[in-house]
Amino acid sequence: MTIYGDSQSGNCYKVQLVCALLKLDYQWIEVDILAGDTKQSAFLAKNPLGKIPLLALADGRTLSESNAIINYLAAGASLIPSDTFQLAKVQQWQFFEQYSHEPYIAVARFIAKYLGLPAERRAEYNAKQVGGHKALQVMEQQLHHTPYLLGEQLTTADISLYAYTHVADEGGFSLQQYPAIQAWLERIQQQTDYVAMG
Incomplete structure (x- = not known):
């Protein structure tokens, strides 16, 4: 399979991290958003939305939207709960991440x-700070009670939120006031086969 993405993008990093944790082989094609790579006709033929990450399977099928991609890749693995309610909780956190x-x-x-x-x-940058801290407070509250967002087990919900949370300081968000989030970040970084962004 082939993954089109930007190595510095959190949404693309989610896919790289899931592939690493699950030992999945793939070809990576670096895409430069600012240079207009996603607006080229060859790319738009694969994804009319012109967005990355994009997963292209060997049989020609493609899948976009980072959380859809990682849930597809992790299906049947420990990162995806088999219980339907727990699976819905994963998706609940992923919608929270996106919105x-x-x-x-x-x-x-x-x-x-x-x-x-x-x-x-x-x-605009300054206005984003309030909403970002509100989201971090919600995560902090949950992670104060459980080691991962759904409890004892790492899931794709954690991967979805880890991607941009662990580089939140690059957007002006200090995590010093969020000790539970800091401990959660360390737990994820200590996973076997963990890979860093970039």
Whole structure:
């Protein structure tokens, strides 16, 4: 299988991390968003949305959206619960990541890291801080009670939220006030076959 992505993107890193933890072989094709790689006709033929990551299977099928990709890759492994309610809880956290976490933490990071915090986007960057900390507080509350988001077992819910949380400082979010999140980050980094971003 082939994965199209940007090594510095949290959404793409989710896929790399799941592949590493599950020892899955793949070909990586680096995509430069700022250079317009995702707007080229060859890429749009694979994904009309022009987004990465993109998974291309050997039989020609493709799959986009990072959380859909990692859930597909992890199906049948310990990262995906077999219990239907627990699986729904994974998805609940993944929707939280996409709607309540990523739009603040990942976007603030993009403005600072990718764009260099231009003056015309500083107000937007500052506005993202409140929502990002609200999301981190929700995670902190859960991780104060359980080692992973669903309890004792690492799941794709953790991978989804780890991707941008562990580089939240690049978007201006200090994690010093979140000791449970810090301990959770360390637990994930100590996993066998863990790989770092980039």
